[in-house]
Amino acid sequence: MALFEHKEFDNHEQVVFCHDKVTGLKAIIAVHDTTMGPALGGTRMWSYANSEEALTDVLRLSRGMTYKSALAGLPLGGGKAVIIGDAKKDKSEAFFKAYGRFVNALGGKYITAEDVNIRTSDIAIVATETAYVAGTEGKAGDPSPHTAEGTYLGLKAAAKHAFGSEDLSGLRIAVQGLGAVGYDFAEYCAKEGAKLVVCDVNQEAVDRAVAELGAEAVSIDAIYDADVDVYAPCALGATINDETLKRIKAKVIAGSANNQLATPAHDKILKDMGILYAPDYVINAGGVIHVCSEAANFSFEETAARVKAIYNTLDKIFTRATAENRPTGEIADEMAREILAKKLAEKTA
Numbered sequence: 198m199a200l201f202e203h204k205e206f207d208n209h210e211q212v213v214f215c216h217d218k219v220t221g222l223k224a225i226i227a228v229h230d231t232t233m234g235p236a237l238g239g240t241r242m243w244s245y246a247n248s249e250e251a252l253t254d255v256l257r258l259s260r261g262m263t264y265k266s267a268l269a270g271l272p273l274g275g276g277k278a279v280i281i282g283d284a285k286k287d288k289s290e291a292f293f294k295a296y297g298r299f300v301n302a303l304g305g306k307y308i309t310a311e312d313v314n315i316r317t318s319d320i321a322i323v324a325t326e327t328a329y330v331a332g333t334e335g336k337a338g339d340p341s342p343h344t345a346e347g348t349y350l351g352l353k354a355a356a357k358h359a360f361g362s363e364d365l366s367g368l369r370i371a372v373q374g375l376g377a378v379g380y381d382f383a384e385y386c387a388k389e390g391a392k393l394v395v396c397d398v399n400q401e402a403v404d405r406a407v408a409e410l411g412a413e414a415v416s417i418d419a420i421y422d423a424d425v426d427v428y429a430p431c432a433l434g435a436t437i438n439d440e441t442l443k444r445i446k447a448k449v450i451a452g453s454a455n456n457q458l459a460t461p462a463h464d465k466i467l468k469d470m471g472i473l474y475a476p477d478y479v480i481n482a483g484g485v486i487h488v489c490s491e492a493a494n495f496s497f498e499e500t501a502a503r504v505k506a507i508y509n510t511l512d513k514i515f516t517r518a519t520a521e522n523r524p525t526g527e528i529a530d531e532m533a534r535e536i537l538a539k540k541l542a543e544k545t546a
């Protein structure tokens with residue numbers, strides 16, 4: 198399994214393969230880039246088919262964190278960790294303590310947090326072995342409200358570019374997923390007079406949106422056929438794919454879900470279809486801003502200002518994408534790389 202020749206290798210600074218003989222822990226920690234600061238990114242636990250699949254995931258996700266934090270203006274680099282295992286069977290206190298020691302051995306170069314299949318209670322055990330954790334219980338708390346606010350503001354920036362006004366009143370918005378982020382986001386939109394079309398596998402959340410926000414409920418499959426101006430994916434990844442794009446009528450895609458595009462090629466496909474796409478890692482950065490507020494001791498006002506700046510960042514991305522007739526995701530990546538290059542030049546001057 199070659200690392201430097203790996204297709205997802207992108208000049209990562211450090212990749213650590215961790216194995217604890219006693220607990221059977223197998224993890225990979227990838228520090229992609231620390232130009233802007235320590236590499237912050239969650240730990241994901243997944244039953245990867247093999248270590249090659251885990252390596253691919255961690256290399257790609259850690260690079261994504263570098264870009265996300267750079268564009269969010271945070272003093273953080275990008276990193277990520279994956280634990281290879283079954284979250285239902287393999288977890289134990291000793292397991293997470295062993296993992297904490299591996300994180301600690303990096304001396305603060307990598308700061309971990311929760312991610313898929315890792316709960317705050319797991320991170321609390323990790324925190325008994327290392328101070329390099331964020332998003333712990335009783336500290337910054339739930340990032341979802343900030344993610345929802347940032348997504349709402351990002352949608353307003355998209356509406357300005359696509360429809361000529363950032364006012365959401367009268368727009369029809371399909372919200373897929375009414376969880377911690379999706380519900381608050383839907384509420385912001387409804388308050389501004391948008392008409393909501395919603396779906397969720399959780400019927401209770403749907404009933405609540407119908408009762409409280411005047412939303413129209415559709416089945417989880419019918420959301421793709423909804424006659425709407427905006428499609429807001431707030432549940433799953435990879436919902437923008439060849440099949441759904443035959444059905445989606447929206448002219449704007451702006452939602453909180455991670456990894457919305459099934460493949461990188463869908464960035465250009467959306468542009469060619471005349472759909473304005475708010476790059477997922479830019480619009481959903483409220484969460485990492487919130488978590489960073491704990492690690493970097495931001496004041497409440499500072500955190501709020503950074504969440505509000507998501508509007509401006511997307512505004513710049515959309516303006517440049519239009520001027521250069523290029524896909525928005527490509528522009529976002531390029532802008533992140535420019536921020537990193539500028540900082541690196543300052544550091545080495």
Ligand SMILES: NC(=O)c1ccc[n+]([C@@H]2O[C@H](COP(=O)([O-])OP(=O)(O)OC[C@H]3O[C@@H](n4cnc5c(N)ncnc54)[C@H](O)[C@@H]3O)[C@@H](O)[C@H]2O)c1
Nearest residue numbers: 340341344374375376377378397398431432453454455484
């Ligand atoms: N929470 C954050 O701060 C944050 C930050 C950045 C990105 N995100 C991303 O935003 C998305 C939502 O996060 P969340 O914290 O609200 O999660 P959540 O688990 O609270 O909510 C997800 C919702 O989607 C619903 N759902 C699941 N499958 C569905 C389907 N097929 N169709 C429709 N609904 C479905 C679930 O029932 C749930 O209500 C995720 O992709 C997450 O990775 C969240």
